[in-house]
Amino acid sequence: MDLTHTRSSEVIKTNWFTTLTNSKHLGLILLVPAFVFILMFFVVPVFLTGVFGFTNMSTATGITGDSYLASQSSMLQLKDRHGMVALADDLSKIVYTIDTIGLESAAQEGANQQTLDELSTKFLDQNFDNRRDVERIIKSLNHRPSNTRAIKAISKHFERSVLNTRYESQDKLLTAIDNFGIKLNDTEAKAVIDVTYTGWVFTTENFKRMISLPDTKKTFINTLFYVFTTLILFNVGFALVLAISTHYMNSGPAGFFRSLWLLPRITPPVLYVLMWKWLAWDTGFISAILGPFGILPKNWLLDSPTNAWFFIILINGLVGASMGMLIFSSAIKAIPTSLFHASEVDGATRVQQIRHIILPAIRFPILFITTYQTLSLMTSFEYILLATEGGPGGSTEVWALATYFKALNNYMGMLEYGYGSALALVLVVVGVVVSLFYLKIFDFKSLTADPKIE
Numbered sequence: 001m002d003l004t005h006t007r008s009s010e011v012i013k014t015n016w017f018t019t020l021t022n023s024k025h026l027g028l029i030l031l032v033p034a035f036v037f038i039l040m041f042f043v044v045p046v047f048l049t050g051v052f053g054f055t056n057m058s059t060a061t062g063i064t065g066d067s068y069l070a071s072q073s074s075m076l077q078l079k080d081r082h083g084m085v086a087l088a089d090d091l092s093k094i095v096y097t098i099d100t101i102g103l104e105s106a107a108q109e110g111a112n113q114q115t116l117d118e119l120s121t122k123f124l125d126q127n128f129d130n131r132r133d134v135e136r137i138i139k140s141l142n143h144r145p146s147n148t149r150a151i152k153a154i155s156k157h158f159e160r161s162v163l164n165t166r167y168e169s170q171d172k173l174l175t176a177i178d179n180f181g182i183k184l185n186d187t188e189a190k191a192v193i194d195v196t197y198t199g200w201v202f203t204t205e206n207f208k209r210m211i212s213l214p215d216t217k218k219t220f221i222n223t224l225f226y227v228f229t230t231l232i233l234f235n236v237g238f239a240l241v242l243a244i245s246t247h248y249m250n251s252g253p254a255g256f257f258r259s260l261w262l263l264p265r266i267t268p269p270v271l272y273v274l275m276w277k278w279l280a281w282d283t284g285f286i287s288a289i290l291g292p293f294g295i296l297p298k299n300w301l302l303d304s305p306t307n308a309w310f311f312i313i314l315i316n317g318l319v320g321a322s323m324g325m326l327i328f329s330s331a332i333k334a335i336p337t338s339l340f341h342a343s344e345v346d347g348a349t350r351v352q353q354i355r356h357i358i359l360p361a362i363r364f365p366i367l368f369i370t371t372y373q374t375l376s377l378m379t380s381f382e383y384i385l386l387a388t389e390g391g392p393g394g395s396t397e398v399w400a401l402a403t404y405f406k407a408l409n410n411y412m413g414m415l416e417y418g419y420g421s422a423l424a425l426v427l428v429v430v431g432v433v434v435s436l437f438y439l440k441i442f443d444f445k446s447l448t449a450d451p452k453i454e
Contacts, residue, residue: 046428052421053207057200059415062166066199068173070162074195082191090182091192094161096128102158111154114143119154131155166198206422215394215402223399226312226384227377234317235373236366239324244354246325247332258325265322273386276315277301301387305395308388312396315383320376324369331362367442374438375431399427 057063075088103116118141128134134155138144145151162180167173170193177184177192184192210216242261246254264272279285280301287297301311339357348356359366381401384390390397390405397405407420 049421049424049428052418053425054202054204055200055418056203056205057417061198061200068167068170068196069198070196071164077195078191084188084191087188091162094159096131096134096158097160098123098126098158106154106157112143112145115141115145118143134158200418206419210422219397219399219402222397226398227374230313230317230320230377231373235320235324236370238317238321240328242321242325243328243332244358246329248350258329261322261325264318269382269386273315273383276311276387280311302392305392308392308396312384312387315387320373327365327369328362331365332358335361363442364447367438371435371438374434378427378431399423
């Protein structure tokens with residue numbers, strides 16, 4: 001009976017394995033990692049970008065939100081929105097209290113215990129209006145510290161303020177205010193809770209702000225100019241020139257020139273941009289060449305918006321042209337040589353071969369490169385960041401760079417995650433619309449249709 005049961009289990013396992021690995025199911029199994037990858041690194045980030053774009057998330061609110069922070073800006077709101085000027089002034093005060101909390105904190109940092117004991121004996125629970133008064137009483141102690149730095153280090157532990165401390169709940173905020181010596185009635189408590197709440201909320205203000213700001217239009221125009229100028233001149237145009245030119249060369253020189261144009265792409269971006277900066281600096285190669293002709297040296301990369309755009313398009317274009325060159329070269333090589341031989345017999349020139357044989361045969365690769373490079377240029381900013389940081393005067397700041405500055409890095413330190421996500425969401429939407437437009441003008445259906453003659 002046990003033998004029969006074992007054989008039945010083996011048959012079931014064999015049937016299950018055979019069913020799972022047959023040609024119909026094997027393809028789906030092999031696609032599972034790809035589905036997981038797409039879900040984790042494309043669908044989820046895009047979804048979260050869409051969600052965060054409709055929130056007011058920032059450094060102030062934090063990512064998790066639901067906290068309370070009394071700051072100078074919230075005190076201004078308390079005055080303006082609720083008319084509680086006196087309360088806002090009281091909450092904005094900084095006082096110094098000699099208490100056990102400060103004494104324990106100072107002891108943990110290594111302050112002299114005799115000094116702290118004497119301070120506790122003589123001044124415990126006394127309040128002072130400013131730090132200078134605290135430092136004065138510490139200097140009056142018999143066991144006072146030997147230097148001013150040590151006195152200041154002790155005095156900082158007794159600073160008490162409601163401001164700039166994040167509280168996890170309303171109760172903790174109200175308790176801190178009460179311990180500070182300020183008694184709130186119900187109306188005042190509700191007003192304080194309203195202005196200090198930093199949790200993020202869902203809102204459409206990001207998009208209203210985006211439309212109203214004049215910088216948005218400038219950044220959008222910069223992006224259009226950058227994307228389509230680089231795309232037409234280099235990523236598609238120059239790439240086609242390179243691919244077609246090397247097609248008519250012998251294999252040796254053709255391979256050499258293709259390898260040469262790969263150098264910008266395989267060079268690390270920091271080193272690549274540094275080479276361009278060396279070329280354009282006031283002490284660089286261009287100034288050295290033009291100096292003998294009476295032209296004063298200057299930073300050619302940042303002296304004017306026109307020059308800045310000239311270099312940015314060159315920097316990005318020479319990198320982008322290499323990918324198109326490889327794709328187009330491979331596609332041209334796949335064209336049957338008999339077509340070229342027949343056209344030569346019919347007296348076709350090189351220009352006619354390009355127009356009537358090469359370009360129609362590589363429509364699909366042109367569609368792919370045009371779409372891919374458009375999306376790539378829309379979302380890329382590293383070369384601009386390294387070269388000009390969007391300058392001079394924001395004249396080369398594109399949409400992706402503005403998104404980076406708002407959400408991840410700026411000089412003010414106030415990161416606006418929600419607004420940055422809203423900017424990124426616009427890029428996603430524009431990318432989808434542009435891709436569909438390309439599919440329409442390239443007649444994607446005809447490119448993928450079954451051939452009429454087998």
